[in-house]
Amino acid sequence: MSDFGDYGGRYVPETLIPALDELERGWREALADDSFRAELHHLLTTYAGRPTPLTLAERFAPGKRIYLKREDLLHTGAHKLNNALGQAVLAQRLGKRRIVAETGAGQHGVATATVCARFGFECVVYMGEEDMRRQRPNVERMRLLGAEVRGVDFGTRTLKEATSEAIRDWITNVETTHYLIGSCVGPAPYPELVAELQSVIGHEAREQMLAAEQRLPEAVVACVGGGSNAIGIFHGFVADEDVRLVGVEAAGAASLGSGRPAVLHGARSSVLADEDGQIADAHSISAGLDYPGVGPEHAFLRDTGRAEYRVATDEEALAAFQELARTEGILPALEPAHALARARDLDAELILVGLSGRGDKDLAEVLERL
Amino acid sequence: MSTSNPARGVSGKKLVIYLVAEPETPDLAQAAVEGGADVIELGFPFSDPLAEGPVIRRASERALARGMRTHACLDVLERTRELLPETPIVPMTYAAILEAYGYERFVTDARKRGATSFILVDLPVEEQPALRRIQLVAPTSTEERIRAAAEVTDGWLYLVSVTGTTGARTELSPTLPPFVQRVRAVTDVPVYVGFGISTHELARAAGGLADGVIVGSRAVEVAETGRDALRDFVASLRTALDS
Numbered sequence: 001m002s003d004f005g006d007y008g009g010r011y012v013p014e015t016l017i018p019a020l021d022e023l024e025r026g027w028r029e030a031l032a033d034d035s036f037r038a039e040l041h042h043l044l045t046t047y048a049g050r051p052t053p054l055t056l057a058e059r060f061a062p063g064k065r066i067y068l069k070r071e072d073l074l075h076t077g078a079h080k081l082n083n084a085l086g087q088a089v090l091a092q093r094l095g096k097r098r099i100v101a102e103t104g105a106g107q108h109g110v111a112t113a114t115v116c117a118r119f120g121f122e123c124v125v126y127m128g129e130e131d132m133r134r135q136r137p138n139v140e141r142m143r144l145l146g147a148e149v150r151g152v153d154f155g156t157r158t159l160k161e162a163t164s165e166a167i168r169d170w171i172t173n174v175e176t177t178h179y180l181i182g183s184c185v186g187p188a189p190y191p192e193l194v195a196e197l198q199s200v201i202g203h204e205a206r207e208q209m210l211a212a213e214q215r216l217p218e219a220v221v222a223c224v225g226g227g228s229n230a231i232g233i234f235h236g237f238v239a240d241e242d243v244r245l246v247g248v249e250a251a252g253a254a255s256l257g258s259g260r261p262a263v264l265h266g267a268r269s270s271v272l273a274d275e276d277g278q279i280a281d282a283h284s285i286s287a288g289l290d291y292p293g294v295g296p297e298h299a300f301l302r303d304t305g306r307a308e309y310r311v312a313t314d315e316e317a318l319a320a321f322q323e324l325a326r327t328e329g330i331l332p333a334l335e336p337a338h339a340l341a342r343a344r345d346l347d348a349e350l351i352l353v354g355l356s357g358r359g360d361k362d363l364a365e366v367l368e369r370l
Numbered sequence: 371m372s373t374s375n376p377a378r379g380v381s382g383k384k385l386v387i388y389l390v391a392e393p394e395t396p397d398l399a400q401a402a403v404e405g406g407a408d409v410i411e412l413g414f415p416f417s418d419p420l421a422e423g424p425v426i427r428r429a430s431e432r433a434l435a436r437g438m439r440t441h442a443c444l445d446v447l448e449r450t451r452e453l454l455p456e457t458p459i460v461p462m463t464y465a466a467i468l469e470a471y472g473y474e475r476f477v478t479d480a481r482k483r484g485a486t487s488f489i490l491v492d493l494p495v496e497e498q499p500a501l502r503r504i505q506l507v508a509p510t511s512t513e514e515r516i517r518a519a520a521e522v523t524d525g526w527l528y529l530v531s532v533t534g535t536t537g538a539r540t541e542l543s544p545t546l547p548p549f550v551q552r553v554r555a556v557t558d559v560p561v562y563v564g565f566g567i568s569t570h571e572l573a574r575a576a577g578g579l580a581d582g583v584i585v586g587s588r589a590v591e592v593a594e595t596g597r598d599a600l601r602d603f604v605a606s607l608r609t610a611l612d613s
């Protein structure tokens with residue numbers, strides 16, 4: 001039942017399989033239903049602030065034409081809201097009124113808390129205690145939005161463990177609860193569903209690029225944690241064979257660059273794991289990229305050669321963060337700062353970069369490191 | 371062994387004890403059998419065990435920190451088999467372990483080292499059909515899925531008593547009796563109930579509904595205090611099942 005070549009699948013306890021079947025059915029029906037698309041479109045335009053603009057970053061990259069797709073300007077400050085809104089409308093259709101989610105950087109947690117407030121859903125967000133420390137403002141935001149933030153104090157105390165705990169909560173409360181996963185990972189149909197909800201980024205950007213330059217970019221560059229902002233922007237261009245798709249991972253969390261086929265959080269993908277299949281620890285300054293797994297579609301795009309994947313170090317991301325702030329007046333999140341770092345030295349001239357979120361959440365972490 | 375308590379097992383109810391594979395486990399498994407266990411489930415630890423509550427998750431973390439990777443677990447299986455030549459021993463683990471080791475190779479090697487069957491917590495019935503194993507069904511399983519699991523299961527069906535993770539509970543789920551009925555309505559294969567069974571009272575109650583009971587988290591906790599404590603705990607479960 002693999003969805004992306006040998007990758008994907010549903011490696012979860014039996015308790016969840018009927019819920020995944022129900023989700024898949026509900027999702028197919030929603031996709032075929034104009035009223036679902038209309039409701040989502042209405043929310044994206046009147047509530048979230050779509051379309052987001054495209055900004056030419058002339059001073060950041062002299063000699064190149066780097067365009068930034070400004071998901072940092074979306075309500076709540078990152079692309080995560082595209083997915084959270086879509087899944088909230090879906091949860092509503094499925095009659096689920098309790099939402100659980102995991103979060104790393106806190107952006108998905110904030111997006112989830114936001115839509116739960118908007119829809120009147122009960123909201124529980126699992127977050128590793130290390131991430132609660134380094135993304136403090138987002139913890140406060142979630143609480144102000146009415147969500148319950150549950151700290152996870154074992155294992156890596158980061159996104160990997162938060163995801164496992166969210167899935168355990170879902171197993172326990174599956175009859176009342178929708179699991180609002182934050183990236184294109186997890187058991188089928190989640191990777192496909194999240195990619196579809198994030199593809200609005202790529203479809204908008206393609207039109208905007210054509211309007212601005214009358215041609216397509218040579219390359220599309222985006223950071224890859226679980227891979228949702230990248231897959232969303234890639235989907236706008238995947239059929240344009242001449243457009244290079246470049247994903248940028250954190251050097252210490254390069255699931256695609258140095259991983260192997262393994263099973264994590266319900267799917268087979270490229271994972272940082274040892275030869276026995278035990279999951280290894282990831283390390284990144286950026287909580288949103290600090291994850292040993294990646295969406296199965298990225299592993300598939302890598303293997304087929306359609307997309308290429310690179311890495312950026314913590315230091316390179318920090319440098320790009322500062323550079324963008326000083327040259328363009330934009331504080332990016334540390335996650336897309338990885339994409340900015342690689343876009344600058346890419347051997348291409350016209351480049352589209354997914355600026356997936358804003359950097360306010362990272363100020364304490366950045367100031368400590370500078 | 372079985373002569374020490376002539377009444378043992380009179381009920382015909384099977385008692386399955388779960389232990390995480392660690393260097394002491396063969397001896398602990400023997401103690402469990404002395405106490406009256408009929409089957410040993412041997413947990414091969416995985417770093418991200420989605421179906422486990424805190425007790426087994428922590429025990430798995432500890433085992434991994436002590437180097438209990440697949441090869442070491444197979445060694446523990448073999449030593450357990452040497453001590454318990456007659457007892458069914460069933461490795462219970464996650465798909466990730468077999469993905470890495472190779473499904474066929476794992477089955478061949480584990481059988482050679484003494485495995486009777488297998489339980490894969492996160493491998494749905496439609497996956498890897500060639501791998502004969504004990505299938506799990508949950509309260510959320512549809513009739514169609516229960517039927518599919520019963521058709522291919524290896525000897526008995528593992529009924530997950532609750533929608534939830536492993537871990538001691540203080541009472542039996544009120545949804546268990548209708549769930550057992552739903553399963554009985556579609557199959558004659560023996561059904562064993564697990565997840566949450568932590569005391570002899572719960573074991574007796576579950577045994578009243580099913581053909582066997584599986585005790586995991588509580589057994590793992592008691593095993594941490596030594597073989598005698600485990601033997602006595604298992605004996606109390608045995609007595610409750612047989613009374």
Ligand SMILES: Cc1ncc(COP(=O)(O)O)c(C=O)c1O
Nearest residue numbers: 107225226227228229288335357
């Ligand atoms: C701004 C931002 N970008 C990127 C990511 C990484 O996630 P993904 O790879 O799913 O886009 C996160 C995750 O928290 C984020 O907050």
